[in-house]
Amino acid sequence: MWPSEPGTAYVLKMYPRFSETFIVSEILAREAAGDRIEIFSLRPPRDPRFHAELARIQAPVTYIDRPLRTADLWEAFRAAETAGLTDALARNFAGLAAAEPDDAVQAINLATALSQRNIRHMHVHFASIATSVARLASAITGIPFSFTAHAVDIFHDSVRSEDLRIKLEQAHHAVTISSYNLRHLRRRFPASTSRLHLVRNGLELDRFPYRDPPPVRATVRVAAVGRLVEKKGFQHLLPAAAELVAQGFRLEVRIAGAGTLARELQDSLERLRLTDHIRLLGALTQDQIHELLRTSDVFVAPCVVAADGNADGMPTVLLEAMAAGVPCIGTAVTGLPEVVRDGHTGILASPGSPHALARAIQRICSAGTDRTAMARNARALIEHDYDARRQAQTLRALCQDQKKVP
Known part of the structure; x- marks a missing residue:
């Protein structure tokens, strides 16, 4: 019937x-x-x-x-x-x-x-x-x-x-x-x-209640989420963290996700002596990702165009982080600049550049950046467009x- x-x-x-x-x-x-x-x-x-x-x-x-x-x-x-x-x-x-x-x-x-x-x-x-x-x-x-x-x-x-x-x-x-x-x-x-x-x-916006970002911690907590594949760009986040650590910048990077680059990323963070500063968390549930965002000072989406032309269209977790009030960094890849508007809703970095990522993390945590205004602008954009x-x-x-x- x-x-x-x-x-x-x-x-x-x-x-x-x-x-x-x-x-x-x-x-x-x-x-x-x-x-x-x-x-x-x-x-x-x-x-x-x-x-x-x-x-x-x-x-x-x-x-x-x-x-x-x-x-x-x-x-x-x-x-x-x-x-x-x-x-x-x-x-x-x-x-x-x-x-x-x-x-x-x-x-x-x-x-x-x-x-x-x-x-x-x-x-x-x-x-x-x-x-x-x-x-x-x-x-x-x-x-x-x-x-x-x-x-x-x-x-x-x-x-x-x-x-x-x-x-x-x-x-x-x-x-x-x-x-x-x-x-x-x-x-x-x-x-x-x-x-x-x-x-x-x-997004189901009710699932992502907004809160103003709290003051940056003494040790900055950076979150990144996505499959561990080339287009996500995590291979550039690791040397960015190494650059910051070498300058005395205190940070803890937590990367959630699973994928083909897991072993390579683990080898890289060991080679760069970053095991005290970076953790690969594996794949997390939605509730675990929400908790990761809630306890982070910065969210980074370091996307790049892969060698085979593959690119990220619009990382859902980036939208979720912006909705929740986490100050965000993205790269100028495909549609990301439509949501991460540099200095207004987040910080936009050049793709594939560890140095640009390091500078973006410094900038979004600096006293001269109004993180609250940026986060509120981001939430307004998400409510309007997503x-x-x-x-x-x-x-x-x-x-x-x-x-x-x-």
């Missing part, structure tokens, strides 16, 4: 994913606004860690099978036939045949699952595998799709321009999370972005405007 209220499907590569808290906030906000959401995940979760906010999501989750054997392909066709999709598959056979095999079969399985639901629209995060599958499923079912483009799905060397162009043209609409991304995509695809919109990632409730209303309006179907 179909639900009486037409729903919106969120098609995600993997759900839940520990690092993608912005998707959780978005779904919660849309449910609070009255949307009926269903989640379709192309991969099962691999991380046993669990954010408490996930328990608040009402949306059911369906995991879409991937083909592991030849028999799985025939099972997919049989299920599609039972669902009455045979003619639609025949019409779209050329597109399915041109796709990656896994994507094509998962698109058939997704289309079959959607045919058994009352779904009026699909929305996808990241213009990569999940959007490839949703695009094919949309062609089979006639259900329109949209997607949010972030960063790795735009800037990474592996992104194929023709593939991204087709997705932009065939989507009901697309959104991206920063003005930087919007300008970049409009320059790159001038004929294919008439339905591209700016919708920033949102309220999940407003973003949910915008997304809902875009999805409901069926006149935009190309």
